[in-house]
Amino acid sequence: MTQHATASVFTIPASSGFLPSLVASILKGHLLPGPSGAPDPLELSTWTILLPTRRAVRACREAFIEADPDTARLLPVIRALGDVDEDELHITGAYGPDAIGDLDLPPAATQVQRQFLLTRIVSDWARSNPVSPAARAVNDSVSHALQMAASLVQLIDSLETGDITLADLPQLLAGDHEMPLHRTEAADFLNIIAQIYPAAMADAGLMGPQARRSALLQAEAERLRQQPPAGPVIAAGSTGSVPATADLLATIARLPRGAVILPGLDHRLDDESWTGIQASPQH
Numbered sequence: 710m711t712q713h714a715t716a717s718v719f720t721i722p723a724s725s726g727f728l729p730s731l732v733a734s735i736l737k738g739h740l741l742p743g744p745s746g747a748p749d750p751l752e753l754s755t756w757t758i759l760l761p762t763r764r765a766v767r768a769c770r771e772a773f774i775e776a777d778p779d780t781a782r783l784l785p786v787i788r789a790l791g792d793v794d795e796d797e798l799h800i801t802g803a804y805g806p807d808a809i810g811d812l813d814l815p816p817a818a819t820q821v822q823r824q825f826l827l828t829r830i831v832s833d834w835a836r837s838n839p840v841s842p843a844a845r846a847v848n849d850s851v852s853h854a855l856q857m858a859a860s861l862v863q864l865i866d867s868l869e870t871g872d873i874t875l876a877d878l879p880q881l882l883a884g885d886h887e888m889p890l891h892r893t894e895a896a897d898f899l900n901i902i903a904q905i906y907p908a909a910m911a912d913a914g915l916m917g918p919q920a921r922r923s924a925l926l927q928a929e930a931e932r933l934r935q936q937p938p939a940g941p942v943i944a945a946g947s948t949g950s951v952p953a954t955a956d957l958l959a960t961i962a963r964l965p966r967g968a969v970i971l972p973g974l975d976h977r978l979d980d981e982s983w984t985g986i987q988a989s990p991q992h
Contacts, residue, residue, distance in 0.1 A: 717962045720974035727972055728765070731758075731945055732772040735785075741941040741966055750782030755940030757786045759961075761947045765789065790926070790947055790954055814924055818915035820862060826913065827858035830905050834898065841894060861902065869919035872952045876903040923953035930957040937964050945970035 719740065721730045734740040735756070738747030748756065760766050766787050773784055818826075831854045835847035846853045865875055878899050910916065916924075930953075933942070942961050948971065949955030961967040 717964070717968045718974075719968055719970045721970060721972060723973035727946060728769050728772045729776070731943075731970060732769065732776050735943075736773075736776055741943070741968055750780060753785050754783035755785075757788070757938070757940060757942045759788055759790050759942070759944040759947070761790055763789045765946060790944070790957070814921055815911075815914050815916040817918040817921045818910065818913070822913070822915060823862050823865075823910075823917070824855065824858045826909055827861045827902075827906065828854045830902060830909065831857050831861070834901055843894070843898070865906075865917060866919045869917050869923065870951055872923060874903070875899065875906060878903065923951070926951075926953035926957050930960040933957075933960050933964060937967075939966075941966040941968070943968050943970060946972055948972075 721727050731740075735753075736747060743752065758769060760769055766789050769787050770784060773782070828851075831847055835841075835844035835854070838844040839848065843857075847857060868875060868878065878896075942964055944958050944961045944967075947954060947958065949958045958969050962969045
């Protein structure tokens with residue numbers, strides 16, 4: 710495992726098994742060593758390891774057991790960044806559940822809830838715009854309204870993942886002066902959806918799942934900045950392609966006992982490139 714001299718950013722070569730190498734580095738005291746070097750079997754419980762998926766979490770636990778099956782030890786707190794929810798809001802486990810309520814986030818809407826809500830909005834729009842070919846198709850068939858709503862759900866999810874609101878989209882499309890007529894109509898339609906959909910979600914007491922996940926990750930990043938945990942925190946295997954995850958990785962890399970482990974990163978990068986990694990761990 711290689712570390713750059715001025716950053717808590719490490720890498721494991723692509724030629725090595727990622728999780729076995731990570732576990733070996735922790736157990737041997739090569740990664741974030743304490744005063745006595747390698748952590749003892751009880752000290753490991755103060756560590757937190759964040760991985761991209763629940764599958765990686767299970768594999769990491771197995772890697773700790775397989776590394777030394779004859780030694781009894783408490784495992785670190787191992788959690789998935791990709792499936793964060795209220796139960797895992799405080800990913801280091803350092804704070805109680807009462808702090809969760811401070812966010813006052815609505816519950817995440819299911820795909821079915823959002824699709825039916827958008828179907829109603831699409832149908833209302835179609836009745837108000839009988840001249841539009843798309844509106845005529847919706848008026849002629851409920852299935853067209855459902856299909857359009859399903860496409861909107863996918864679009865909204867992708868936007869929320871990138872911290873882009875639906876209201877931003879018409880303005881982005883409007884900047885394309887060579888946009889054909891049908892795209893202009895699409896921009897007008899999305900502008901109407903952007904005005905109605907957020908209010909409809911608020912009235913229903915719901916929130917988009919991707920937007921909610923981003924809010925939870927941003928809250929955890931802010932909590933770590935304000936109250937750094939005493940135990941080591943490692944984020945491994947995530948490249949931070951989602952802005953909220955990238956912010957959390959950047960925060961962890963700057964913790965007194967934090968580290969980010971990137972897979973297969975070229976450690977021969979120049980200082981300018983490493984500076985970019987510290988600023989935006991998704992690179």
